[in-house]
Each structure stands twice: as structure tokens, then as C-alpha cells.
Amino acid sequence: MAARFSLDDESVVVIVGSGAGGGTLGNELAQKGIKVVILEAGARHEYDDFINNEWASFSQLSWGDARTASGSWRVAKDFPHLPAWIVKAVGGSTTHWAGASLRFQEHEFKTATTYGNLAGANLLDWPLTLAELEPYYARAEEKMGVTRTGGRPGLPGNNNFKIMKAGATKLGYKECNTGHMAINSRPRDNRNSCQQTGFCFQGCKWGAKWSTLYTEIPKGEATGKLEVRPESHVAHIEHDASDRVTGVVYFDKDGKIQRQKARIVAVAGNSIESPRLLLNSASSKFPDGLANSSGQVGRNYMRHVTGSVYGLFEKPVHMYRGTTMAGIIRDEARHDPSRGFAGGYEFETISLGLPFMAAFLDPGAWGREFTTALDSYSNLAGMWIVGEDMPQETNRITLSETKDRFGLAVADVHVDDHANDIAMRAHGYGQGRKLYEAVGATRVFPTPPYPSTHNLGTNRMSEKPRDGVVNKWGQTHDIKNLFVSDGSQFTTGGAENPTLTIVTLAIRQAEFIAAQMQQNAI
Amino acid sequence: MSLDKAPHEQGQPKVGVSRRNFLKRSSLAFSAAIAITPAGALLNTSEAWGLEVKGLKPETARTLILIARDIYPHDRVPDRFYAIAVRPWDTKAASDPATAAEIEGFIAGLDKAAGNGGYVGLGWEADRVALLREASSSNAFAMLRADLVTSLYNQPALWSIFGYEGESFSKGGYINRGFNDITWL
Numbered sequence: 001m002a003a004r005f006s007l008d009d010e011s012v013v014v015i016v017g018s019g020a021g022g023g024t025l026g027n028e029l030a031q032k033g034i035k036v037v038i039l040e041a042g043a044r045h046e047y048d049d050f051i052n053n054e055w056a057s058f059s060q061l062s063w064g065d066a067r068t069a070s071g072s073w074r075v076a077k078d079f080p081h082l083p084a085w086i087v088k089a090v091g092g093s094t095t096h097w098a099g100a101s102l103r104f105q106e107h108e109f110k111t112a113t114t115y116g117n118l119a120g121a122n123l124l125d126w127p128l129t130l131a132e133l134e135p136y137y138a139r140a141e142e143k144m145g146v147t148r149t150g151g152r153p154g155l156p157g158n159n160n161f162k163i164m165k166a167g168a169t170k171l172g173y174k175e176c177n178t179g180h181m182a183i184n185s186r187p188r189d190n191r192n193s194c195q196q197t198g199f200c201f202q203g204c205k206w207g208a209k210w211s212t213l214y215t216e217i218p219k220g221e222a223t224g225k226l227e228v229r230p231e232s233h234v235a236h237i238e239h240d241a242s243d244r245v246t247g248v249v250y251f252d253k254d255g256k257i258q259r260q261k262a263r264i265v266a267v268a269g270n271s272i273e274s275p276r277l278l279l280n281s282a283s284s285k286f287p288d289g290l291a292n293s294s295g296q297v298g299r300n301y302m303r304h305v306t307g308s309v310y311g312l313f314e315k316p317v318h319m320y321r322g323t324t325m326a327g328i329i330r331d332e333a334r335h336d337p338s339r340g341f342a343g344g345y346e347f348e349t350i351s352l353g354l355p356f357m358a359a360f361l362d363p364g365a366w367g368r369e370f371t372t373a374l375d376s377y378s379n380l381a382g383m384w385i386v387g388e389d390m391p392q393e394t395n396r397i398t399l400s401e402t403k404d405r406f407g408l409a410v411a412d413v414h415v416d417d418h419a420n421d422i423a424m425r426a427h428g429y430g431q432g433r434k435l436y437e438a439v440g441a442t443r444v445f446p447t448p449p450y451p452s453t454h455n456l457g458t459n460r461m462s463e464k465p466r467d468g469v470v471n472k473w474g475q476t477h478d479i480k481n482l483f484v485s486d487g488s489q490f491t492t493g494g495a496e497n498p499t500l501t502i503v504t505l506a507i508r509q510a511e512f513i514a515a516q517m518q519q520n521a522i
Numbered sequence: 523m524s525l526d527k528a529p530h531e532q533g534q535p536k537v538g539v540s541r542r543n544f545l546k547r548s549s550l551a552f553s554a555a556i557a558i559t560p561a562g563a564l565l566n567t568s569e570a571w572g573l574e575v576k577g578l579k580p581e582t583a584r585t586l587i588l589i590a591r592d593i594y595p596h597d598r599v600p601d602r603f604y605a606i607a608v609r610p611w612d613t614k615a616a617s618d619p620a621t622a623a624e625i626e627g628f629i630a631g632l633d634k635a636a637g638n639g640g641y642v643g644l645g646w647e648a649d650r651v652a653l654l655r656e657a658s659s660s661n662a663f664a665m666l667r668a669d670l671v672t673s674l675y676n677q678p679a680l681w682s683i684f685g686y687e688g689e690s691f692s693k694g695g696y697i698n699r700g701f702n703d704i705t706w707l
Contacts, residue, residue, distance in 0.1 A: 159702055161702075163707065197697075322695075375597075
């Protein structure tokens with residue numbers, strides 16, 4: 001049964017956020033007998049409550065609090081108040097993620113070494129290697145039930161996948177299958193198997209897709225060591241004169257200020273909210289924000305090189321039927337500078353319902369060139385491009401002039417595409433067009449990036465304290481009992497969907513934290 | 523008659539989506555297809571719906587229905603859905619004079635640019651779209667288009683026209699209903 005801890009309990013680990021990083025870390029620590037309080041800004045909606053309707057679900061789950069966007073990226077023009085499409089709810093973005101669970105490639109931990117000096121790119125090697133992470137990747141895959149790992153079968157391919165597969169074969173691609181998905185291909189872990197319902201982005205009403213909401217969190221609560229407090233918005237982290245954090249101040253569900261004491265604080269609010277919280281925690285001792293002696297907090301924001309390609313066919317596809325991310329092509333994920341860019345990208349099937357297709361196919365467009373595409377909605381197939389984008393110091397989260405309902409400065413998300421990002425996206429659009437044309441598409445559409453779903457890198461991991469915010473364990477270089485536990489730790493972004501790596505790092509971090517506590521080192 | 527029920531739910535024959543009906547409708551001038559009643563409501567007898575207008579001039583609401591179609595033209599979608607998409611502006615205008623003034627000003631500008639007969643008097647879509655293109659950099663147009671992309675396409679009743687099936691959980695998903703039924707590849 002779920003624990004209840006006192007606000008004055010100085011022995012708890014406080015985790016800010018309950019998604020892939022925070023939810024996993026909370027359960028892993030609770031399983032080791034460590035007392036944990038997870039403060040989650042959003043409400044708790046169990047999976048029965050999810051809604052098979054795009055806009056209604058968006059209102060239910062999305063982070064709708066104010067944010068601002070700046071820079072030359074198109075999202076800042078089309079969606080100036082919605083730079084990212086991520087979740088504010090218990091379970092975080094594991095409620096709406098698609099489930100793709102790919103390991104990083106070895107060279108993606110060593111991009112400074114592998115890619116060399118790219119002007120304007122703030123490349124840095126990770127302070128860890130694929131070999132170090134492999135045992136933890138295996139544990140994460142087991143935890144999440146990832147298909148095509150651990151003897152688990154792949155999911156069946158839907159219509160959208162069949163078209164991708166046929167086109168991939170025509171183009172000579174070799175690595176195309178229904179992916180490594182954290183979606184049950186058979187019942188497992190007291191959860192259903194996939195019923196090909198679609199609406200993966202709206203929360204899986206079958207519970208077939210892994211989410212911390214109905215795996216890690218209830219398992220942690222069952223230990224009696226984990227308490228989750230929904231609708232608890234953390235305002236700032238407090239520290240003492242000896243440079244240790246002592247707790248957090250938050251607004252509870254009634255808007256009242258509360259102060260939860262803590263032995264350790266782990267920040268897992270995603271790559272926009274986590275740096276915002278560290279910056280909003282500035283004090284006279286740390287005027288630039290907590291853990292920011294390097295000046296890197298908020299910098300090197302990455303969002304992956306994305307874009308979509310939709311192909312229109314003479315006959316029906318019904319791409320929305322079944323698993324949203326139903327297939328993947330990995331042939332372009334390699335690092336091959338002969339293509340004119342460093343790093344690589346994946347193709348993954350994607351579909352949007354009619355309401356979101358209208359909003360995102362070509363934001364701002366109108367007239368018959370646009371509406372004739374929607375007239376053939378049922379004949380569209382879709383793929384998403386997801387590739388490695390270049391970290392840049394000037395792509396960053398800063399505190400905006402805009403304030404939220406608590407009077408806290410909100411995050412501004414500034415992005416300018418790097419030339420490498422633009423070259424990669426153009427290559428992806430071109431290959432995607434060829435693929436669909438090879439199987440008879442009569443029109444093909446290059447769709448610009450959606451508001452960011454992969455948000456990475458703003459508290460980067462580094463060997464040397466001057467280069468980043470956290471060490472190889474996600475422990476901040478400046479403050480021993482302050483950790484970062486989400487995708488903001490990523491030194492660089494890789495070409496892979498980030499959730500599996502976030503979960504992997506959280507499992508590993510939990511071991512480190514438990515050992516450090518045992519030794520009274522923190 | 524109201525917008526919220528389809529004609530066939532009100533005991534009327536279902537109208538609007540067949541090619542024959544489309545041709546019949548489009549042969550009428552738009553201003554004749556949607557009449558303004560003495561009480562200031564809009565009435566479309568061929569599609570069997572009416573719309574009370576509360577915050578805008580009835581003529582303005584009628585023009586907005588045509589503008590909505592000109593922004594997002596779908597020949598198989600009856601006017602009823604465009605009328606439903608326009609209604610939130612009328613509701614907002616009823617309680618917000620600034621919104622009412624912005625919309626009325628935008629329509630007045632279009633009517634003036636269109637000359638005698640105003641915007642709805644321009645019989646050719648291409649002429650109306652040319653006016654909209656000229657107005658498309660205005661804040662009012664940007665607001666109307668941004669609202670419309672949700673208020674038009676987020677109507678579940680029109681999704682079937684596009685072949686989108688909507689909610690599927692209650693039907694058990696598509697695992698036994700054609701998730702992999704393509705045979706033409």
C-alpha cells in the first residue's frame with residue numbers, strides 16, 4: 001500500500017516528475033527499501049480514463065501551462081506557445097509515447113571523436129560507453145517487455161507498415177520490421193496485448209503499452225516505500241550553507257505552498273522543465289541557478305531532427321488502424337558522412353487522425369492544395385523521420401518574461417536548426433518520397449516537425465565539471481545530493497527514440513544512489 | 523431545426539453529401555441557399571438546418587460560413603458543418619465586443635473590396651479566394667483560420683466523409699477489423 005511521508009521527513013528521496021526517468025527511479029529505489037516521494041505536477045488519470053479523441057485527449061494529458069518559443073525553427077512561428085507536445089500527468093510522457101525502444105549505437109556515445117569538429121556544434125563524448133550500459137539496457141527491455149528482445153515476438157504489421165515495408169524493399173533497405181516496441185505482443189506482466197486500436201499517443205486504454213503510470217508506480221507503491229503526490233508543482237529546490245540540497249518548495253493541488261524536506265532530490269521533469277526548475281532555484285549562493293557552475297544548465301537543447309512524409313495512394317490505407325508506430329527502417333541510422341551530414345536517422349511509421357492531420361500536415365496552410373490532401377485522408381500512409389540533431393550552446397531553455405499561474409517564470413525554448421540538421425531532414429524527405437513513389441504514391445507531402453516530443457540534453461552529462469551539469473551517474477557536479485534523472489542528462493541525442501535510454505539510466509542511477517546512501521556518502 | 527442534429531435525426535431525409543445534391547445546391551446563389559429570417563436567424567432549407575445568431579450581424583455569420591468553405595473547401599461537406607464551425611465566433615462575439623468588432627471589421631473590409639454585392643456576391647470561388655489571399659496576412663484572418671482548423675475538423679459527424687473512423691476502443695480496436703487488410707500492394 002502506498003506510503004505517506006511527513007513533510008518534515010528528512011530521510012526521503014524526493015523525485016520531481018513521474019515519467020520514464022522519475023517513475024522508474026522511484027520504483028527502483030522503493031524496491032531497494034528506500035523511501036521516496038514523487039511530486040508530479042499533473043493529475044492522475046488511470047488508463048480507463050484515457051480518451052480515443054485527439055483534441056479531448058490533448059486537453060486531458062498535455063502540458064498546457066504557458067511556455068514560449070523563439071529562434072528560427074518553424075515551430076516558433078506555427079506554435080509559439082506550444083514548443084513541445086509532452087505530458088503533464090502521472091506517468092508523464094510514457095502515457096502518450098509511441099513505444100519505440102531502440103538502443104543507442106556505440107558511436108553515438110562518442111560523437112566528438114567520431115564526427116570530428118562541426119562548426120557550431122557543441123559535440124562531446126558521453127562519459128560512458130555502450131558496453132557499460134548494455135546490461136542495463138537488457139534490464140530495461142525486460143522491465144518494459146520490449147518486442148524482438150528477450151525472446152518476445154514482434155507485433156503484427158498494420159496497413160501503414162505494409163506500405164513502408166514494400167517501399168523499403170523496393171529501395172533496397174534491409175533493416176525494416178515492426179520494431180522494438182514496449183507494447184505487449186502477447187499478454188505479459190498482468191497487462192493486455194495490443195489490440196491494434198490506434199490512439200497510442202492518446203494513452204493506451206488496454207494498458208498494452210508500457211507506461212510508468214500502471215507499471216513502475218503501482219509496483220513501487222506496493223512496497224509501502226513510495227508516495228506519489230499528483231498536482232504538486234515544484235517551484236524551487238532549497239539548499240543549505242554546505243552546498244547540499246535540503247528539500248523542495250511546491251504548490252499543492254489547492255495552490256498552497258508546501259515544503260518537503262529531503263535527503264536527496266532527483267529532477268526528472270523533462271528537458272524543458274528540469275532546467276527551468278534549476279534556473280528558478282537561483283539563490284544568493286548560486287545566482288545563476290543550481291548546479292550551474294559550468295553555465296551549461298539549459299544549453300544544448302536537442303529535439304531530434306524530425307519531419308514526416310505522407311504518401312497519397314489510389315486505394316485506401318486506413319493508416320490510423322493499429323499501432324501508431326508500427327514499423328521502422330534502420331538503414332539510414334548509420335553514421336555515413338558521404339550522405340552530406342553526420343549521424344543518422346530512422347524512419348518510423350506514424351499516423352494522425354483527421355483532426356490532428358488538419359492541424360499538423362502543413363500548419364497555416366489553407367485552400368485547395370491543402371484540402372485535396374485531406375479529401376484523400378483514408379488513402380494516406382505516413383512515416384516519421386527521427387534523427388540525431390546537433391547540440392548547440394545557443395539552443396537553450398531560458399527563463400521567459402512570461403509567468404505561470406504561480407508567478408514562476410516559464411521556460412522559453414530557443415532553437416535554430418544546425419546546417420547538419422537541415423541536410424539530414426532534406427535527405428530524409430527525399431528518401432521518404434522515393435519510398436512512397438516506389439509503391440505507387442500519386443502525391444507525397446513533406447510535413448514539418450511537430451511540436452517537440454523528444455526533448456533532450458539541457459543538463460548534459462560530462463566527464464569534466466566545466467563541460468556539463470551531471471556526471472556519468474546523473475549526479476550534479478556541483479551538489480552531491482542533487483541528481484538529474486531524465487533525458488536532459490543526454491550528452492548528445494543519438495538517432496533513437498530516447499525513452500529506453502532514459503529508463504536504462506534510471507535503473508543504473510538507482511543502484512548508484514542506493515550504494516551512496518549505504519556508504520553515507522550522500 | 524437546429525445544427526446539432528443531423529436532418530435524418532430530425533425526421534428529415536438525409537441530404538448533402540451526394541453528387542446530385544451538391545450540384546443542385548451549388549447551382550443556387552449562396553445567398554439564396556442560406557436565407558436570413560425576419561428574426562435574424564440563418565436558414566438553409568435544402569440542408570434543413572437553422573442557426574440563431576447572437577453576437578454578430580446575421581449577414582456576417584452567413585458570410586463567415588462561405589469564408590470557412592473558401593478557406594477549407596471540401597466539396598463533399600455540406601454547409602451545415604461549416605455553420606457549426608462558425609458558431610463559436612458568434613458565441614464569443616456575443617460576450618466580447620472586441621472580438622465582435624474585429625470580425626465585423628474584417629468582413630466589412632472584404633465586402634468593400636468585393637464591390638457591389640459584397641463577398642457573398644462574388645459568384646466564383648477563384649475571385650473570393652483572391653480576396654482572401656490579399657487579406658491573409660491580417661491578424662483577423664490568422665485568428666479565423668487557426669480557430670477553424672479545429673472547429674471544422676474536430677466534428678466527429680463529418681469524419682466519415684473523409685474515411686476516418688474515430689474512436690475504436692469500444693469496438694475492440696482493429697485487431698479483428700481490418701488493421702492489416704490491404705490487398706492491393
